[in-house]
Amino acid sequence: MTELALIAGAGALPRLLAAALGEPFVLAELEGIRSEVVADPLCFRLERLVPFLEHLHGLGVRRVVLAGGVRRPHLDPELFDSRTAALVPRLLAAMQGGDDAALRLTIAIFEDWGFEVLGPDQVAPDLVPGAGVLTGAPSPQDEADAARAAAIVAAIGAEDLGQGAVVVQGLCLATEALPGTDAMLDFAARHRSLLPDPAPRSGVLYKAPKPGQDRRVDLPAIGPDTVARAAAAGLAGIAWEAGGVLLLDRAATLAAAEAAGLFLWSRLP
Template sequence: MAHLAIVAGKGSLPGVLSQALVAQGTTPIIAHLQDFPPEGVDLPLEPFRIERLAPFIARLHDLSVDRVIFAGAVQRPRLDPEQFDPRTAMMVPRMLAAMQQGDDATLREVIAIFEEEGLAVVGADAVLPDLVPQAGVLGVHQPGSRDRADAARAAAVVAALGAADVGQGAVVSGGLCLAAEALPGTDAMLGQVAALGPLRPDRAGLLYKAPKPGQDKRVDLPALGPATVRNAHAAGLAGIAFEAGGVLLLDREAMIAEADRLGLFLWARAAE
């Protein structure tokens, strides 16, 4: 019988996916980089090293794996040249070339290697379609005309950031970009906005998240959760907008409930 493997990184997504699969009657294989075990996963683990990628792929075949999901943020480990096996060593030049072009190019190369080895790479939404909402407003609060203008401005900012392989989010209020996402992430960006203090007496502005232009949506989609809603509220924002079909909601019902409680809108905005 064929199996699905989750290559698990940081964050709650690996646990969400593994629990959903078990509830569906499927027990996934959980793999992770050695020394970086996932949180919230109560299943046997298959650690591996980048330096021994070829033997790891062979191990997946031995376990009858035919599909792989990459879930969660992955830290770049320090590589030990003495650990490379001959087959993995042959992959090094193409991996190094991709890494010099940025994270997106690196992920595309990793996907290519897995698929060349006969393993189909699928997105998290293949397991849980509701993780990636389509266009529409979630919850009771609606964005107004000012919010829609801010979202259009933020989408342009995020597209420019993504084209430079910098980030996947921005905060815009009244047409002004208050913060742009970089390596520290969304929570740090919202913390910066909160530190600015209220710019208006009423709530205004929004957080916007979207994939990078041309990004392979099977991996590294931006993700939002209930904590994002609380942090957006603390930053004085009116709501959160995100590209429909391009952002993971890690706990959709809890996010909607929190946004309704705090008076924020959640808007899956159709890409233009």
């Protein structure tokens, strides 16, 4: 019997967690979303959620980890079984809200069925850096930009909108919304010319969990791709709330930041 299931989405996080797990696990994936984990997945659809949960119980699963990016699926009314159909009002209400609302409902459903939901940091605590500057050296202007960005992220997070912001020379150039961090950084790169002084490398990407967020799911993450996009946007560095952000592929991320001349700062709130 296997007691742990990894419910995996897109991106590097599920692969890193799979490597960190010290026990056998069941890999499950939402139909249409392939993870980077090299294993045969158990595929499921939201329209058949209750039978999927029953199947996990039958396999002996008692604990689950939810990790990786998942886009909101289109639901087919004809595919619902009667018991999952009873969850439709809750599912639709949550999906019409922000990501945090949808994920809180996901956790609640798993817990209603007797599963213990673990956070990625409980499985692989080394993915969450402590406070300190990991590479580079933020300037006083960078520190001011990070503080302003942190206040902005707290404000948009309270509305369940996003977990990141880009502030350059005291000005907010972009905030994160449904399209995600990559889209925000690409937007910042395209619109840097709007700044009073767009030429010098300056500005900070800041990421943090939403206020009151259940940190077992959807912790913000930073990896080599984040560094590449931040560099392309002309930023001086990346800062985040210490203890609240996952640092993926740490060695590669630090090497990329050093090569691009960006600082990485795990900042105390």
